[in-house]
Amino acid sequence: MTELRYEYVPPSSTTRLDHVGTYKRNVPVSLERMYENALDWEHLPHLHASSFGSLTWVDSGAWGWRAYATNAKGQESLLELRLDESARRWITTNLEGPSAGAEIWTHVFEVAPRSLDLVIDFFVPGVPLEAREKVGMAYARAYEVLYDEDVWMMSERQKGLDQRLDAVEIGSDCRIATPAPEDLPMKVEVANRTYHLNRYREKWVVHPALCPHQLGPLSAQIDGEGRVSCPWHGYQFDVESGECVEGSRCQFGRRPAVAEVGDALVISFRE
Ligand code: FES
Ligand SMILES: [Fe+2]
Known part of the structure; x- marks a missing residue:
């Protein structure tokens, strides 16, 4: 004991x-x-x-x-x-x-x-x-x-x-060399906020590292149904829509977009 x-x-x-x-x-x-x-x-x-x-x-x-x-x-x-x-x-x-x-x-x-x-x-x-x-x-x-x-x-x-920041800085971005599949999911910082970068259904997805419910640590891994979950109250979110799948009103806030530019990825908030 x-x-x-x-x-x-x-x-x-x-x-x-x-x-x-x-x-x-x-x-x-x-x-x-x-x-x-x-x-x-x-x-x-x-x-x-x-x-x-x-x-x-x-x-x-x-x-x-x-x-x-x-x-x-x-x-x-x-x-x-x-x-x-x-x-x-x-x-x-x-x-x-x-x-x-x-x-x-x-x-x-x-x-x-x-x-x-x-x-x-x-x-x-x-x-x-x-x-x-x-x-x-x-x-x-x-x-x-x-x-x-x-x-x-x-x-x-x-x-x-x-x-927590009240508003994200439009125009701020993060540039990284295109990650190899084994490096995913990857943490990225954009406008002083942390996101997880991953691939889902052959597309790049970026979702917040903090849960929109009460800022718990959202999982970086996307499950087979395209969801990420939070260990604090068990909420699950669809990474494509950003909606909470249990019907709770919370959802992801504004997310940065991902664009492939040559050998790099540009993750940014745009107007
Ligand atoms: S903080 Fe994530 S489910 Fe409550
Ligand atoms: Fe408790």
Whole structure:
């Protein structure tokens, strides 16, 4: 079993009887990213595919969300997350299923604009006194994995937001020697934005490296149906039309054109 890289605090005699422990860690993200992540029910079965099998939405809003979720063993639970920004806290409750009655209380403390201390308390009813620490450690290990994945998503999204440009520079271009098939897909930079260059149906295609949904890392590989996918919420896009194939309203923004000029490719935005 690997060591926890962060702090697990066992329950004490002064806490609630069903308290099985506390997990603490710092995350290098803003409060805005953290709340956005807590309210984002949609990423659970994609970003956290090792913890969740599937998810069926029931309700959501600025208050939080409710959804049926299956775990890696296929057991279904009804989960509810309630956010209380005034208390800098959200409570996740297991309403139905094998761990019904379990509550996870997360408190967040802003250390700096992009540095948060999280204190996560696990309350699980019916655990005998001598087993509390073992159960608490299991929760802490599970949360460590979830937060490693969430920190990756929140940091990459922040990086994407920081670099986002409101308008592309018309006329800017990128010239490269025509790549050999084994060099594809290839990353190219045009107007300070990153794209993937590839061939599909014997034509050059350029698609953004950042997902138009929430700036996740779109796959560089095009599948057999002409799609690229994003690991954060599982959206898939048709590389020719740029549309999201699940019918979600998001789609690729303006893309540069590719032209063959002698032995070179010119990838550019034109009027
Ligand atoms: S960021 Fe949500 S699907 Fe890509
Ligand atoms: Fe998450």
